[in-house]
Amino acid sequence: xxxxxxxxxxxxxxxxxxxxxxxxxxxxxxxxxxxxxxxxxxxxxxxxxxxxxxxxxxxxxxxxxxxxxxxxxxxxxxxxxxxxxxxxxxxxxxxxxxxxxxxxxxxxxxxxxxxxxxxxxxxxxxxxxxxxxxxxxxxxxxxxxxxxxxxxxxxxxxxxxxxxxxxxxxxxxxxxxxxxxxxxxxxxxxxxxxxxxxxxxxxxxxxxxxxxxxxxxxxxxxxxxxxxxxxxxxxxxxxxxxxxxxxxxxxxxxxxxxxxxxxxxxxxxxxxxxxxxxxxxxxxxxxxxxxxxxxxxxxxxxxxxxxxxxxxxxxxxxxxxxxxxxxxxxxxxxxxxxxxxxxxxxxx
Amino acid sequence: xxxxxxxxxxxxxxxxxxxxxxxxxxxxxxxxxxxxxxxxxxxxxxxxxxxxxxxxxxxxxxxxxxxxxxxxxxxxxxxxxxxxxxxxxxxxxxxxxxxxxxxxxxxxxxxxxxxxxxxxxxxxxxxxxxxxxxxxxxxxxxxxxxxxxxxxxxxxxxxxxxxxxxxxxxxxxxxxxxxxxxxxxxxxxxxxxxxxxxxxxxxxxxxxxxxxxxxxxxxxxxxxxxxxxxxxxxxxxxxxxxxxxxxxxxxxxxxxxxxxxxxxxxxxxxxxxxxxxxxxxxxxxxxxxxxxxxxxxxxxxxxxxxxxxxxxxxxxxxxxxxxxxxxxxxxxxxxxxxxxxxxx
Ligand SMILES: Nc1ncnc2c1ncn2[C@@H]1O[C@H](COP(=O)(O)OP(=O)(O)O)[C@@H](O)[C@H]1O
Ligand SMILES: [Mg+2]
Numbered sequence: 024x025x026x027x028x029x030x031x032x033x034x035x036x037x038x039x040x041x042x043x044x045x046x047x048x049x050x051x052x053x054x055x056x057x058x059x060x061x062x063x064x065x066x067x068x069x070x071x072x073x074x075x076x077x078x079x080x081x082x083x084x085x086x087x088x089x090x091x092x093x094x095x096x097x098x099x100x101x102x103x104x105x106x107x108x109x110x111x112x113x114x115x116x117x118x119x120x121x122x123x124x125x126x127x128x129x130x131x132x133x134x135x136x137x138x139x140x141x142x143x144x145x146x147x148x149x150x151x152x153x154x155x156x157x158x159x160x161x162x163x164x165x166x167x168x169x170x171x172x173x174x175x176x177x178x179x180x181x182x183x184x185x186x187x188x189x190x191x192x193x194x195x196x197x198x199x200x201x202x203x204x205x206x207x208x209x210x211x212x213x214x215x216x217x218x219x220x221x222x223x224x225x226x227x228x229x230x231x232x233x234x235x236x237x238x239x240x241x242x243x244x245x246x247x248x249x250x251x252x253x254x255x256x257x258x259x260x261x262x263x264x265x266x267x268x269x270x271x272x273x274x275x276x277x278x279x280x281x282x283x284x285x286x287x288x289x290x291x292x293x294x295x296x297x298x299x300x301x302x303x304x305x306x307x308x309x310x311x312x313x314x315x316x317x318x319x320x321x322x323x324x325x326x327x328x329x330x331x332x333x334x335x336x337x338x339x340x341x342x343x344x345x346x347x348x349x350x351x352x353x354x355x356x357x358x359x360x361x362x363x364x365x366x367x368x369x370x371x
Numbered sequence: 372x373x374x375x376x377x378x379x380x381x382x383x384x385x386x387x388x389x390x391x392x393x394x395x396x397x398x399x400x401x402x403x404x405x406x407x408x409x410x411x412x413x414x415x416x417x418x419x420x421x422x423x424x425x426x427x428x429x430x431x432x433x434x435x436x437x438x439x440x441x442x443x444x445x446x447x448x449x450x451x452x453x454x455x456x457x458x459x460x461x462x463x464x465x466x467x468x469x470x471x472x473x474x475x476x477x478x479x480x481x482x483x484x485x486x487x488x489x490x491x492x493x494x495x496x497x498x499x500x501x502x503x504x505x506x507x508x509x510x511x512x513x514x515x516x517x518x519x520x521x522x523x524x525x526x527x528x529x530x531x532x533x534x535x536x537x538x539x540x541x542x543x544x545x546x547x548x549x550x551x552x553x554x555x556x557x558x559x560x561x562x563x564x565x566x567x568x569x570x571x572x573x574x575x576x577x578x579x580x581x582x583x584x585x586x587x588x589x590x591x592x593x594x595x596x597x598x599x600x601x602x603x604x605x606x607x608x609x610x611x612x613x614x615x616x617x618x619x620x621x622x623x624x625x626x627x628x629x630x631x632x633x634x635x636x637x638x639x640x641x642x643x644x645x646x647x648x649x650x651x652x653x654x655x656x657x658x659x660x661x662x663x664x665x666x667x668x669x670x671x672x673x674x675x676x677x678x679x680x681x682x683x684x685x686x687x688x689x690x691x692x693x694x695x696x697x698x699x700x701x702x703x704x705x706x707x708x709x710x711x712x713x714x715x
């Protein structure tokens with residue numbers, strides 16, 4: 024859709040070990056992660072990753088622990104060096120950068136939010152938030168003003184002079200987010216940013232992120248092992264398994280058409296009514312149908328069920344704003360609520 | 372007549388041993404034997420260990436142990452001019468600093484010096500108890516006429532600790548950055564710490580004259596620098612990896628990282644190292660009185676040499692007082708930096 028993806032990963036491989044370039048041949052020839060470890064004592068981190076991340080979108084990378092998510096996100100700013108492959112940011116080859124050039128894009132193009140917050144314990148909340156600007160050597164007074172502004176934006180006004188250890192986990196991660204926002208970069212990397220938080224606080228933080236995103240339109244790469252979180256945040260969902268991408272695309276599409284048993288497992292115990300949108304299950308308009316009412320493309324199926332009062336014989340007209348774009352038969356809705364695994368089993 | 376004659380004969384080494392008149396110097400055992408007359412020889416061991424001295428009795432070509440020690444000594448003497456020409460100018464500033472500090476502590480009158488030291492303790496520790504204890508201890512030392520010697524000891528410790536920190540912290544930083552440098556340095560540090568303190572003094576006495584202050588200065592620094600180096604290295608390596616990763620992710624240069632992250636977070640460990648360095652300087656400055664380091668140690672030495680029990684014990688108590696002062700002040704400073712780190 025857009026002219027050029029903000030970030031592109033091309034045939035990216037990462038193998039941990041001293042002679043990674045040599046054993047790469049085996050991996051390219053199809054050796055599995057377990058065999059590579061047993062026979063060559065090298066750990067397969069990533070294999071043949073091809074992902075395009077569009078500007079202004081949230082790309083969520085999801086997978087079980089150990090699937091290589093952290094490894095993948097650390098390639099974007101080269102905290103980890105790839106074994107082979109290309110990393111392009113705004114069309115620029117990150118691998119070709121000099122040491123200073125790399126520091127430059129880390130300072131100006133990408134900021135990062137960490138699972139364990141990684142705040143400087145000896146600095147106050149405000150100093151932590153201003154850090155990315157101070158690193159660039161900007162005027163301290165301006166840095167301070169910027170830090171105060173973003174701290175207020177994430178709901179931490181009044182905590183400027185506290186130390187991180189004095190704050191709760193949720194508040195520390197707000198500082199982490201304020202720090203990344205202060206850097207004022209197009210790209211934000213978030214490695215399991217909310218995984219260490221309590222469920223309620225996690226929901227708050229997800230809402231905060233979506234709210235900020237509505238306003239700021241950053242390119243966000245978000246890592247998580249939680250499908251609910253992934254579905255809530257993702258514009259583009261990438262599913263990793265043993266260092267390889269098993270499926271990627273629009274999250275609703277993946278939910279409705281998982282192409283791998285691994286993903287079917289993932290999606291089988293999700294609350295589909297809450298996650299699926301009308302847009303994903305509607306059919307084309309046809310004039311003969313009698314509509315029971317109008318619904319919005321963005322409505323969840325859950326909402327529709329409550330509107331219809333559980334009646335399955337009806338159909339609804341789907342509007343995108345004011346224009347009708349399709350119709351939804353309640354029978355299709357009910358079918359969509361059943362995960363494909365069990366439906367295919369039922370057909371057997 | 373000697374036990375191992377037969378061995379050399381059967382090995383056919385008689386020629387090599389030579390009949391050259393045994394003009395080798397007498398060994399200690401020989402001397403004793405001579406002094407003790409015939410009886411001593413008869414009382415010799417029946418089956419002696421084939422040591423150099425015993426073999427020498429049967430074969431003159433085998434060297435005696437005293438030749439070995441003499442060889443080492445000659446080697447040292449031969450290397451001395453070269454070593455000296457390098458080390459002398461390098462270490463000369465140490466002599467100046469030590470002499471300067473001794474002079475300074477000596478000329479500043481007590482009514483300025485004591486308040487100054489008390490003020491420093493307050494500034495470093497911010498603890499009333501510690502500061503009062505320091506004031507009390509120094510006044511007590513002055514009251515029993517040990518003010519001058521105590522100040523001499525203190526000035527030497529200040530200079531040596533200062534130089535140890537100045538050299539030790541950068542070495543520790545370098546070690547923390549390079550695993551191979553760390554591997555190379557650790558054995559040296561182990562050696563410096565395990566070598567009995569007296570052994571340090573031997574080569575130093577050869578190299579420098581006993582009248583030069585740098586002689587004891589070097590001995591103290593070599594001994595006391597070890598903990599600063601070790602704990603700087605350790606402290607930097609122990610800094611949370613996540614925090615370092617964040618610093619990298621936001622594009623800090625290694626200089627920004629060192630000054631803004633690693634050193635501040637390693638500071639409690641570095642301070643602990645400095646505390647140990649101070650205590651070890653104090654221990655060494657007492658021993659260094661053997662090689663003319665002035666201060667309380669001289670009085671201890673007098674106590675030992677002349678059996679002046681009272682002099683020795685009073686000086687000893689003075690050293691303990693100094694040790695407690697230095698320890699308390701540096702520990703209080705340490706806990707202060709630890710506090711700011713956690714953010715109370
Ligand atoms: N520095 C490393 N050396 C060796 N293996 C590593 C290293 N870092 C990660 N790995 C391995 O790479 C795989 C992916 O790790 P990671 O990216 O941390 O997974 P995730 O973030 O998805 O939990 C794991 O098998 C892990 O053991
Ligand atoms: Mg991870």
